[in-house]
Amino acid sequence: MPPSEETPATLDAEQALDLLRAGTIEIEGRLVDASNTTLYCSLSCDGVTTACVYKPVRGERPLWDFPDGTLAEREVAAYVVSAALGWDVVPPTVLRDGPLGEGMVQLWIDGDETVDLARLIRVDVPPLRRMVVFDAVVNNADRKGGHLIPTPAGHVYGVDHGVSFHQQDKLRTVLWGWAGDPLPEEAVDALSALRALLEGTLDDELSALLTRREVVAVRRRVDRLLTSRRYPEPSGEWPAIPWPPF
Numbered sequence: 001m002p003p004s005e006e007t008p009a010t011l012d013a014e015q016a017l018d019l020l021r022a023g024t025i026e027i028e029g030r031l032v033d034a035s036n037t038t039l040y041c042s043l044s045c046d047g048v049t050t051a052c053v054y055k056p057v058r059g060e061r062p063l064w065d066f067p068d069g070t071l072a073e074r075e076v077a078a079y080v081v082s083a084a085l086g087w088d089v090v091p092p093t094v095l096r097d098g099p100l101g102e103g104m105v106q107l108w109i110d111g112d113e114t115v116d117l118a119r120l121i122r123v124d125v126p127p128l129r130r131m132v133v134f135d136a137v138v139n140n141a142d143r144k145g146g147h148l149i150p151t152p153a154g155h156v157y158g159v160d161h162g163v164s165f166h167q168q169d170k171l172r173t174v175l176w177g178w179a180g181d182p183l184p185e186e187a188v189d190a191l192s193a194l195r196a197l198l199e200g201t202l203d204d205e206l207s208a209l210l211t212r213r214e215v216v217a218v219r220r221r222v223d224r225l226l227t228s229r230r231y232p233e234p235s236g237e238w239p240a241i242p243w244p245p246f
């Protein structure tokens, strides 16, 4: 019997994580000619087949400004924070062994390719507002237009979080449309819940992936957002927009 095709929309997060952890990965192609190895793969388990992105650690090029840990661990830490916020910003992502050794494996999202990303970054919709708060928490240094995956159902996922979590402020994004605006109540509530989790289980989970100083910096950024209750503004000390922006 041919394997059934399941789209990510039919998998809940737990099912997706199980599949990502246990599925057989087969490399189908290299995604982009980027500085790191980013592979498009099929992922199958118990007759279910879907697609994933696999970034093996050994394909990572060292970065002068991110000396600690691996990009794959930062990508998984970004998923952990996204899951804790409850906003589904990052597709389910795990750290596991694969055909080219340990790496990050992330559920592939079938994006809506008719969406104009240059327009999308200026649209005022909840998934983007939430992503801005998420980026401020993880200190994302690379939120380009191409790292947004809009779905046909109207959700927007964010991908490529390898250069996040630096202990120094490095927020670099194309999503400055809300800079300085008051945070909505749902953001304050989600950040307060995140802050509480950082006193317990979330601290443990992040400590397995990041350095101590980086985990402390997450807490500091959450506290800062809860004090200002505003979307972040460009610092003036660091290029505020990634280059190229898409």
Ligand SMILES: Nc1ncnc2c1ncn2[C@@H]1O[C@H](COP(=O)(O)OP(=O)(O)O)[C@@H](O)[C@H]1O
Pocket: 031, 032, 034, 035, 036, 037, 038, 053, 091, 106, 107, 108, 109, 110, 111, 146, 147, 149, 159, 160, 161, 162
């Ligand atoms: N989980 C995903 N689902 C769908 N598309 C993705 C996913 N991850 C990456 N992509 C697409 O592949 C491109 C390259 O992936 P990215 O994570 O940015 O890799 P790199 O580290 O090589 O820049 C992204 O810009 C995006 O278009």
Ligand SMILES: [Mg+2]
Pocket: 147, 160
């Ligand atoms: Mg990228």
